[in-house]
Amino acid sequence: MKSNIASLLLVGGLTAALNVSAFEPSKPSCIAPAKPGGGFDLTCRILSTGFANAGITDIPMAVTFMPGGVGAVAYNYINSSAPDDPNKLVAFSSGSLLNLAQGKFGKNLDENDARWVGTAGVDYGAIMVRADAPWNTLGELVDDIKKDPSEFVLGAGGGVGSQDWMKAAILMKSTGVDPKKMRYVAYEGGGEASAALLGGHIKVYPGDVGEIKGLVESGKVKILAIMSPERLKGDFANYPTAIEQGYDAEWTILRGYYLGPKVSDEAYTYWTAQFQKAYKSPAFEKVIVDQNLVPFNMSGDALDSYIKERVAFMRGLAQEAGLTN
Secondary structure, three states: OHHHHHHHHHHHHHHHHHHHHOOOOOOOEEEEOOOOOOHHHHHHHHHHHHHHHOOOOOOOOEEEEOOOHHHHHHHHHHHHHOOOOOOEEEEEEHHHHHHHHOOOOOOOOOOOOOEEEEEEEEEEEEEEEEOOOOOOOHHHHHHHHHHOHHHOEEEEOOOOOOHHHHHHHHHHHHHOOOHHHOEEEEOOOHHHHHHHHHOOOOOEEEEEHHHHHHHHHOOOEEEEEEOOOOOOOHHHOOOOEOOOOOOOOOOEEEEEEEEOOOOOHHHHHHHHHHHHHHHOOHHHHHHHHHOOOEOOOOEHHHHHHHHHHHHHHHHHHHHHOOOOO
16 A cells, blocks of 8 residues: 555656646747847748748747847847746847857957757858959959959948958858958948949948849859759759859858757657757748758757857857957
8 A cells, every 4th residue: 555655656756846847838938139120020920921831839929129239139138138038039140150259249249149940041152243354263253353353342131240241251261261351341231232233333232142032043143153062953053053163162151049058858849849840841941942041951059059159150250350359
């Protein structure tokens, strides 16, 4: 009899422990670190719509906005006010990581002050020139740049230190040209930069694959290289990468989500599992592809390691370019 009672108590205790450790979100939300519209809003909509379409969560996910510093305001808020809140996922991009690497999120905050949980998808840099430009390969362009870097004006939708600037710097570095010597013009966005290219104000536009499809289809520009680790599939399968042309110029534009640094392991494991479910869903993938992104499935510890390696890489680039000490 005592043995049966002990067994019941043991089972009851285990059941209670499991019930305590099991996490379920109560009011899940995605914080977009910008005003409505734009990339961060898009990233949160992918999460809310993608999870809903894939039947991942029963509770609708709200989207809130917290603009400032390409994610700096949201990163500081999570660390100071909601470090253990398991219901708040925050969108990030490679631009966020680059600013983090340059210390722009605050001297006391780095890549270790978040729990990186899952990805939405990726885009890639692309080296473009006007359709009537004399260069048909990246090698031909590089040969001319090397003769006199000051003759070549590059421009994109971001200031010095932004990821658009970094794409140009990586291209220069891969050719043996000091990035500090390049002539770079910053525009408000990709639309202005592409207009400047078409108008002849800049010669080279290091843009993004996702935003240039219309330009390419119009026949007004040509792609000399895509800055992806390997050739893309689908509409861009015919365009060579910079790497396959012999230039170590790769730039992956990642979009994903993080949780506060003190979120419990149970909650972190729960959200990691939800992303893994989503990656198996055609409905979730369709939401990503419809936004001109390439699916990139990574979550949990693998993503955490990837982010920390990526930020370290970016920190090194920033130091080489003289952006940080």
